[in-house]
Amino acid sequence: xxxxxxxxxxxxxxxxxxxxxxxxxxxxxxxxxxxxxxxxxxxxxxxxxxxxxxxxxxxxxxxxxxxxxxxxxxxxxxxxxxxxxxxxxxxxxxxxxxxxxxxxxxxxxxxxxxxxxxxxxxxxxxxxxxxxxxxxxxxxxxxxxxxxxxxxxxxxxxxxxxxxxxxxxxxxxxxxxxxxxxxxxxxxx
Amino acid sequence: xxxxxxxxxxxxxxxxxxxxxxxxxxxxxxxxxxxxxxxxxxxxxxxxxxxxxxxxxxxxxxxxxxxxxxxxxxxxxxxxxxxxxxxxxxxxxxxxxxxxxxxxxxxxxxxxxxxxxxxxxxxxxxxxxxxxxxxxxxxxxxxxxxxxxxxxxxxxxxxxxxxxxxxxxxxxxxxxxxxxxxxxxxxxxxxxxxxxxxxxxxxxxxxxxxxxxxxxxxxxxxxxxxxxxxxxxxxxxxxxxxxxxxxxxxxxxxxxxxxxxxxxxxxxxxxxxxxxxxxxxxxxxxxxxxxxxxxxxxxxxxxxxxxxxxxxxxxxxxxxxxxxxxxxxxxxxxxxxxxxxxxxxxxxxxxxxxxxxxxxxxxxxxxxxxxx
Numbered sequence: 001x002x003x004x005x006x007x008x009x010x011x012x013x014x015x016x017x018x019x020x021x022x023x024x025x026x027x028x029x030x031x032x033x034x035x036x037x038x039x040x041x042x043x044x045x046x047x048x049x050x051x052x053x054x055x056x057x058x059x060x061x062x063x064x065x066x067x068x069x070x071x072x073x074x075x076x077x078x079x080x081x082x083x084x085x086x087x088x089x090x091x092x093x094x095x096x097x098x099x100x101x102x103x104x105x106x107x108x109x110x111x112x113x114x115x116x117x118x119x120x121x122x123x124x125x126x127x128x129x130x131x132x133x134x135x136x137x138x139x140x141x142x143x144x145x146x147x148x149x150x151x152x153x154x155x156x157x158x159x160x161x162x163x164x165x166x167x168x169x170x171x172x173x174x175x176x177x178x179x180x181x182x183x184x185x186x187x188x189x
Numbered sequence: 190x191x192x193x194x195x196x197x198x199x200x201x202x203x204x205x206x207x208x209x210x211x212x213x214x215x216x217x218x219x220x221x222x223x224x225x226x227x228x229x230x231x232x233x234x235x236x237x238x239x240x241x242x243x244x245x246x247x248x249x250x251x252x253x254x255x256x257x258x259x260x261x262x263x264x265x266x267x268x269x270x271x272x273x274x275x276x277x278x279x280x281x282x283x284x285x286x287x288x289x290x291x292x293x294x295x296x297x298x299x300x301x302x303x304x305x306x307x308x309x310x311x312x313x314x315x316x317x318x319x320x321x322x323x324x325x326x327x328x329x330x331x332x333x334x335x336x337x338x339x340x341x342x343x344x345x346x347x348x349x350x351x352x353x354x355x356x357x358x359x360x361x362x363x364x365x366x367x368x369x370x371x372x373x374x375x376x377x378x379x380x381x382x383x384x385x386x387x388x389x390x391x392x393x394x395x396x397x398x399x400x401x402x403x404x405x406x407x408x409x410x411x412x413x414x415x416x417x418x419x420x421x422x423x424x425x426x427x428x429x430x431x432x433x434x435x436x437x438x439x440x441x442x443x444x445x446x447x448x449x450x451x452x453x454x455x456x457x458x459x460x461x462x463x464x465x466x467x468x469x470x471x472x473x474x475x476x477x478x479x480x481x482x483x484x485x486x487x488x489x490x491x492x493x494x495x496x497x498x499x500x501x502x503x504x505x506x507x508x509x510x511x512x513x514x515x516x517x518x519x520x521x522x523x524x525x526x527x528x529x530x531x532x533x534x535x536x537x538x539x540x541x542x543x544x545x546x547x548x549x550x551x552x553x554x555x556x557x558x559x560x561x
Binding site: 017022027028029108109112174175176177178180181184185186187 | 313337358359360394396397398399400417418419420421441442443444445446
């Protein structure tokens with residue numbers, strides 16, 4: 001008896017009414033499961049659009065098809081594609097693109113998705129550092145290449161400045177409401 | 190629109206407030222007590238009496254418009270019904286209501302016919318309470334399923350049987366709280382025909398599954414609106430029992446989330462919350478949209494009075510003392526009347542089914558009456 005640590009017993013497990021014994025995913029919005037290979041195909045198509053010079057179409061496509069139902073790997077592949085697209089758009093083009101995006105049908109939703117990717121990208125930290133090295137994927141090299149074109153090794157700082165200027169322009173348009181939505185939304189990117 | 194009537198009662202948050210039907214008494218929650226303020230003049234309230242009994246923060250207060258009874262609920266897991274004593278004025282007789290909940294009570298509202306009241310709680314329970322004559326006490330009946338998390342708000346349908354609850358699991362739900370012997374059988378409505386106790390008439394999730402802060406039935410009771418922590422307002426038009434709703438309209442705003450909302454007419458909703466202002470929405474089954482703020486720009490008189498005496502001296506003084514170059518304009522005040530989050534929006538005055546005045550209370554200790 002003496003060697004049982006009573007404080008570490010999960011009492012919720014013994015309560016049939018407890019939320020612990022309840023599958024909480026039934027309460028969240030239903031998301032379509034997406035396989036990693038599908039995400040990879042999609043990111044190939046988006047990259048093709050960027051190479052063709054249609055960065056705006058690429059951004060819209062990437063945001064409309066955000067893989068909410070993918071696993072961690074799939075999500076990080078998609079994040080690196082979105083980061084690449086964002087890095088390809090020049091500062092002067094950001095506001096007009098966001099305006100067109102916001103005013104289109106369901107634009108508010110797309111802007112919220114973009115906000116999610118901006119925050120997720122900021123949270124990733126510099127590529128190659130300890131925080132990001134655990135989810136290195138073939139696409140992560142593309143991520144560091146896209147960001148590090150000017151400063152070589154210091155790609156993290158470069159992409160961070162891209163995120164920050166997008167964030168500023170986006171908040172001007174959608175207000176703090178979008179930030180709150182990103183925080184409360186259970187559909188994570 | 191005339192200027193809002195502002196009552197700065199004290200420097201403490203007001204979780205909930207309620208006016209009596211003749212608007213001469215204002216009940217506000219203050220920590221573990223409920224303060225009653227009596228109207229002394231058209232612009233001023235004075236503290237008249239205090240209801241003591243709870244020993245933890247009071248989360249809800251409601252004055253029944255006809256009987257004048259006050260119901261309060263608190264984080265101490267109890268509710269009290271306060272009745273005015275016929276002999277001495279300004280004294281109240283409390284009756285303890287055993288809610289049988291094991292978490293804090295979060296909100297309380299009388300049903301429109303005043304025979305029942307409902308208490309939401311953190312125990313994933315909605316307690317419906319009614320008075321049992323033969324035993325001379327208030328009985329609590331629990332609505333449990335399918336609540337999966339804390340009930341943050343509740344609202345009564347005009348028929349006093351249907352009850353809407355907003356919860357932190359992201360759902361707004363409509364229940365039947367029909368009690369045999371207390372309620373008459375309600376007429377069939379879009380929510381259903383046969384409504385035994387704990388019938389779930391509707392269950393709605395907002396797109397992001399954010400916390401639901403407040404729910405409200407439209408004046409006719411045929412539509413339900415709720416606001417959630419994703420800074421959106423959702424309006425649901427049910428089509429009939431066991432059918433998917435006719436329309437679910439979600440308006441996401443650029444503002445911070447709303448804490449409380451209120452229907453002022455069948456096509457208008459007023460909401461207030463973390464943005465400290467009161468906002469108006471209009472729409473119908475086809476679509477809803479944000480119309481704008483109820484208060485005019487600069488309603489909080491931010492720097493209006495102080496700004497006049499602007500001079501070089503003031504400018505340098507403020508740079509010197511406060512380290513700012515904005516001159517003497519005080520930028521520590523918000524531009525809204527409320528200087529902090531608005532917690533509750535209530536009907537203050539209504540005529541012919543249209544609300545003409547609403548009252549709000551907030552974390553800044555102010556109660557404000559707005560003319561719409």
